[in-house]
Amino acid sequence: MAKxxxxxxxxxxxxxxxxxxxxxxxFEVTLLDKQNHHLFQPLLYQLASxxxxxxDIARSLRGILSSAQNVSVFLDHAYDIDPEKQVVQGKERxxxxxxxxxxxxxxxxxxxxxxxxxxxxGLKNLNDAYRIRQRVLSSLEKAEIINDPVEQQRLMTVAIxxxxxxxxxxxxxxxxxxxxALTSDFRCxxxxxxxxxxxxxxxxxxxxxxxxxxxxSKKHLEEIGVEIxxxxxxxxxxEGKLTLKSGGSIEAGTxxxxxxxxxxxxxxxxxxxxxxxxxxxxxxxxxxxAHQNVFVAGDVAHCxxxxxxxxPGLAPAALQMGTHVAKVLLEEVRLExxxxxxxxxxxxxxxxxxxxxIMAIVGREYAVVDGGKxxxxxxxxxxxxxxxxxxxxxxxxxxxxxxxxxTFAYIQRKPGSxxxxxxxxxxxxxxx
Numbered sequence: 001m002a003k004x005x006x007x008x009x010x011x012x013x014x015x016x017x018x019x020x021x022x023x024x025x026x027f028e029v030t031l032l033d034k035q036n037h038h039l040f041q042p043l044l045y046q047l048a049s050x051x052x053x054x055x056d057i058a059r060s061l062r063g064i065l066s067s068a069q070n071v072s073v074f075l076d077h078a079y080d081i082d083p084e085k086q087v088v089q090g091k092e093r094x095x096x097x098x099x100x101x102x103x104x105x106x107x108x109x110x111x112x113x114x115x116x117x118x119x120x121x122g123l124k125n126l127n128d129a130y131r132i133r134q135r136v137l138s139s140l141e142k143a144e145i146i147n148d149p150v151e152q153q154r155l156m157t158v159a160i161x162x163x164x165x166x167x168x169x170x171x172x173x174x175x176x177x178x179x180x181a182l183t184s185d186f187r188c189x190x191x192x193x194x195x196x197x198x199x200x201x202x203x204x205x206x207x208x209x210x211x212x213x214x215x216x217s218k219k220h221l222e223e224i225g226v227e228i229x230x231x232x233x234x235x236x237x238x239e240g241k242l243t244l245k246s247g248g249s250i251e252a253g254t255x256x257x258x259x260x261x262x263x264x265x266x267x268x269x270x271x272x273x274x275x276x277x278x279x280x281x282x283x284x285x286x287x288x289x290a291h292q293n294v295f296v297a298g299d300v301a302h303c304x305x306x307x308x309x310x311x312p313g314l315a316p317a318a319l320q321m322g323t324h325v326a327k328v329l330l331e332e333v334r335l336e337x338x339x340x341x342x343x344x345x346x347x348x349x350x351x352x353x354x355x356x357x358i359m360a361i362v363g364r365e366y367a368v369v370d371g372g373k374x375x376x377x378x379x380x381x382x383x384x385x386x387x388x389x390x391x392x393x394x395x396x397x398x399x400x401x402x403x404x405x406x407t408f409a410y411i412q413r414k415p416g417s418x419x420x421x422x423x424x425x426x427x428x429x430x431x432x
């Protein structure tokens with residue numbers, strides 16, 4: 001009888017596992033996700049900054065897995081897991097399993113200040129990206145029509161809390177947007193007056209990179225007009241205003257929260273050890289210590305690989321983890337028909353992470369790549385960034401579409417996704 005495999009999450013880890021088990025008669029795979037699409041999150045900031053559209057970075061999960069006859073996709077929200085009964089409870093129905101993979105991803109963390117959520121925008125999904133784009137573009141439109149210079153400056157201020165890759169890439173993208181795309185589009189305001197501010201509690205940006213790459217990135221951002229505030233942190237958030245520990249404050253039409261993440265809520269129902277961000281601490285084979293038929297992969301997994309290296313929450317790591325889990329399952333089914341059937345769990349291989357380095361784009365034609373001893377920056381780093389991100393996009397159509405969009409934006413210096421619809425008279429917009 002085919003083994004029932006339930007996968008929670010259609011991100012990089014969950015999709016990699018499902019595709020590796022595709023059309024294997026030994027498995028009946030169920031993929032659950034509360035969204036109907038796989039999202040290429042590394043390019044989400046380009047949707048927020050009007051460079052790309054949703055169809056360029058998202059693809060239907062059913063479309064990706066349409067040829068996998070043993071894989072069923074359900075649009076459902078998994079909110080409870082019972083490891084003893086081997087059941088996942090979804091909003092719509094219940095799912096039994098022999099093996100479970102939890103790859104549900106992370107959500108924005110406000111570090112215990114939940115009330116700040118209504119005044120800020122994170123960047124974890126398509127809706128967040130649409131909201132950021134809507135807020136920035138509609139703020140420019142409102143600044144164009146009013147005559148109050150103080151309010152104009154507030155509207156034309158974008159404050160980004162957090163200087164990791166998300167914050168840095170957004171800041172560079174917004175400066176590129178106003179310097180290259182919007183300079184001739186307005187008559188009453190000068191888009192070059194847009195202020196993009198990064199607030200970082202630590203002493204440098206891009207903390208995961210080497211100090212050299214971090215300093216080069218900071219210098220480039222400042223050269224293109226981004227204001228960077230280090231060694232300061234936000235202690236309060238109100239509508240349109242940030243209060244800082246240093247005693248100052250920033251009034252901004254757009255406040256973006258890129259300061260932290262925490263594990264998705266479904267992990268709370270698993271009574272296992274977690275780290276400070278709620279990630280589940282797993283065995284070397286990515287299973288849970290008390291439930292060895294439950295695996296965890298992607299951003300919700302806290303693990304060290306075969307070499308004792310802490311595995312980062314990156315797309316390449318998630319892909320490798322999802323593939324590893326699938327290979328473990330394939331091997332266990334094979335061992336069941338051999339004399340090693342009783343030893344199959346002890347024979348599981350440890351996960352080994354192939355570190356391909358990290359990279360971040362820091363504005364037009366400038367990126368940093370940090371692969372240990374291998375480091376790139378500037379235009380060469382930017383070209384490497386372009387190649388790697390095209391390579392990892394799911395589906396030929398997505399690759400071709402993004403390549404054409406980037407080529408058009410590079411030549412014309414104007415992104416093609418600056419469209420939104422007026423919902424009411426209070427400047428609340430919805431991006432098309």
